[in-house]
Amino acid sequence: MADQSTTDNDTDGYRSGFVCFVGRPNAGKSTLTNALVGQKIAIASDKPQTTRHVVRGIITRPDGQLVLIDTPGLHRPRTLLGERLNDLVRDTWSEVDVVAVCLPADQRIGPGDTYLVEQLARLRNRPTLVALATKSDLVSGDRLRQHLVAIQGLEEKVGISWTHIIPVSARTGEQVQEVGDVLLGLLPYGPQYYPDDEFTDEPEEQLVAELIREAVLEGVRDELPHSIAVVVDEMRMRADRPEDRPLLDIYASMVVERDSQKGIVIGHKGERLRQVGTTARKQIAHLLGVPVYLDLKVKVMKDWQRDPKYLNRLGF
Template sequence: MTAEASGDSDGREVEFRSGFACFVGRPNAGKSTLTNAVVGSKIAIASSKPQTTRHAIRGIVHRPGAQLVLIDTPGLHKPRTLLGERLNDLVRDTWTEVDIVGVCLPADQKIGPGDTYLVGEIAALPKKPTLVAIATKSDLVSPERMAQHLLSISALEQKLGVSWAHIIPVSATENDQVDVLADTLVELLPPGPPLYPDGDVTDEPEETLVAELIREAALEGVRDELPHSITVTIEEMGLREGRSKDKPLLDIYASMVVERDSQKGIMIGHRGSRLREVGAAARRQIEALLGTPVYLDLRVKVLKDWQRDAKYLNRLGF
């Protein structure tokens, strides 16, 4: 395929731009929230729990004359399980496939060893992507603190031998400078044809999005090691037969997978109260996403130490 051309306001032909960018950063740096804000639609689940993201999720940003494919990746971290090792491998693989890497450096935290390590790893890539530094969570700090943070980000250039194409403060929750960031990423894209049909916001299968929304609901209110132990599988999903077109009902049979019987008890709750809460919250999000009434049958099952078992990880799609 060859790059297409479109006209600008002066009637000149402008080459179409397209390509890939990813947001990287330590766990809980605001990557998923920022991805959703830039795409303008909820495609990635967000939680205050570190290491919420477990897949490379693609969001598609459409602009006149350009298309940006934005990949949300897990946070790079010190792995304690085989799952953690595989997620880190996924992050590094993504770096080698994108045109632009947006490094998320939360303004409410000082630049730490984890940030330095992350940027250093990107700097060591044989084929270096264009780098954009993103000072996330700008709404949480004073102008003085932001000024110090931006200076610290600039100092990484000399310290690590990198070059920032841009340094942009952003608040995804307040929608502050999100458009500036999106426009900047689009401007940095190489010439190329559209990669997805106009109007698509993600290429994720609906089953994957539904499973993630259930996991997001399950993460609310749980603590300690339990968030890392939860994953969700969709056993069956389809429109109920015999319903009229104006009254559809989507049947979803799903399982929340945990690692121990004690965790199963926590997720079910007293007389099933916790399971009902998770199911109701997830159903609302799924109906909002798909625009169809949903019947959700939610169970909890145990796969002992699944995060450390290659057979279970393969079966679960990791």
């Protein structure tokens, strides 16, 4: 968390604090984070377990500052990486003021949702709980009402109490502003943690790596996404460029677990790799506001998700 001593904004009525989005994989947490922040800081994909680390999005308003934390989806781990991601989720829950549980409206409340809320109910210092019926644009009015009733039913079933239950669609923007208002209103009075113009505390290298990984995830086979990691090896402004024509050089490695996966990422005659590079370069240039030269390589680290040495090297 940011150093409170760095700000003098501690006026009466100003609210600030931390909100964690939780939910099963692919519940819409990252898309909602981006919609609330107004910037793309968390990658979104239809592949489960896309988010692998804590992403902080910062919303600063005249009446307060809301720090959104998008965590990996809690899931039944099959690898050491999965165990570490679950530990990361639980550690985050204990540090926030509000937990917003994302329960997608286009899916029935299932055992995974119930398990997740049960875990929250067991916290010794339980934060304020909000339920968000995400992806509300994908269902009819009748189906949405049934879903909201099912969410409310979790209160008695699990032994928790929702402060609010809110349907929201990050894709259409419906109720996004309302979600921000409600979350900010639940925060304690306090100082501004981050400068007005800061929308995330993610290092630029991490944002770049995630945008590359998002580009790789598009259109790949179901078994491949969990096996891909991206590392930025070097990132620097090109020294011999005039001030009015800057160019950012980025050298990055995409890491997979097997040689066969390397072939999938590269594609026939390198076509897939070029496509990934083009997509990622445009996204990175838009985010950072500077033209980008992107050099991508593919490396094989055998079974890296199960190897503590590789996990530590890759930052997990």
